[in-house]
Amino acid sequence: MSRLAGVLAGFAIAAFLLLTPVSAQETPEATETQEPAPPGSPLVRIEVDEEVQPVHSGDEFEVRVVVDNVEGLSSFGFHLVYDSDRVEPVRADGEEIPTDQPDDGLPDQTVDPVAGDIRVMGELGELLSTGDRGLICAGPMIRRTDPDKVFAVCASPSPPVCLGGPVGVSGSGILAKVVFKSRGGDVTSFSLTSLDLISDDVDPSCDPEELTPLVIPHEQGGAVVVTLSGGGGISTLLLVAIIAVVVVAVLAGTVAAFTWYQRRTADVA
Numbered sequence: 630m631s632r633l634a635g636v637l638a639g640f641a642i643a644a645f646l647l648l649t650p651v652s653a654q655e656t657p658e659a660t661e662t663q664e665p666a667p668p669g670s671p672l673v674r675i676e677v678d679e680e681v682q683p684v685h686s687g688d689e690f691e692v693r694v695v696v697d698n699v700e701g702l703s704s705f706g707f708h709l710v711y712d713s714d715r716v717e718p719v720r721a722d723g724e725e726i727p728t729d730q731p732d733d734g735l736p737d738q739t740v741d742p743v744a745g746d747i748r749v750m751g752e753l754g755e756l757l758s759t760g761d762r763g764l765i766c767a768g769p770m771i772r773r774t775d776p777d778k779v780f781a782v783c784a785s786p787s788p789p790v791c792l793g794g795p796v797g798v799s800g801s802g803i804l805a806k807v808v809f810k811s812r813g814g815d816v817t818s819f820s821l822t823s824l825d826l827i828s829d830d831v832d833p834s835c836d837p838e839e840l841t842p843l844v845i846p847h848e849q850g851g852a853v854v855v856t857l858s859g860g861g862g863i864s865t866l867l868l869v870a871i872i873a874v875v876v877v878a879v880l881a882g883t884v885a886a887f888t889w890y891q892r893r894t895a896d897v898a
Contacts, residue, residue: 671699674850686813686859704827706782715817721748756802761795797829
């Protein structure tokens with residue numbers, strides 16, 4: 630029994646170690662290159678309902694991370710990148726996202742005192758919860774040192790299939806939901822970085838002493854644009870309207886001045 634427990638813990642820890650370093654090591658300047666996925670690979674994409682757009686300033690809306698046509702999925706991890714000038718994640722306790730330490734110097738109860746992670750409203754692992762491998766999730770969360778990304782990770786505590794573990798989940802469904810609030814403006818966008826899908830098995834060997842999670846090749850959808858309205862600066866249409874009014878006013882003033890000049894000249898003559 631202790632041997633099996635060690636295998637379970639080892640595989641879960643290995644999956645977490647593969648997924649979680651991105652939250653500590655990635656820098657805003659880092660860029661990622663993704664190798665072309667084989668034909669028929671699963672697609673991971675972002676969804677935002679068209680019916681809620683344009684999102685008015687102060688209104689909340691849901692951003693979903695979805696996977697299509699995956700096979701044997703056991704774990705996943707990603708960063709959801711957003712523009713903090715246009716939107717903000719809704720904190721799990723409903724408070725505003727802080728930008729510095731509390732004035733009283735006491736630790737914030739919704740913030741991890743070590744990592745500085747802030748819990749964000751949302752759900753993780755809807756698709757994985759339909760399987761039999763169990764689930765351990767962290768997030769969705771943001772770091773005070775990296776406020777423009779929402780981090781999420783879910784891993785299975787079960788052993789790989791080759792050691793008798795349950796098969797992973799296959800099909801399509803939601804990996805994560807994150808709730809944002811609009812700050813207003815014109816448009817904003819969301820994208821994914823540091824995205825990994827982990828298989829329910831290992832390859833090429835299945836040595837209990839050395840378990841290495843197997844990454845599932847996948848395609849990644851591009852950035853998703855969301856339409857906002859109100860607040861957050863001047864929208865494009867409003868800016869065009871203002872420019873048009875100014876131009877008309879200038880032209881009207883010019884015509885009036887020219888007309889006055891002609892009449893004055895005629896009177897003098």
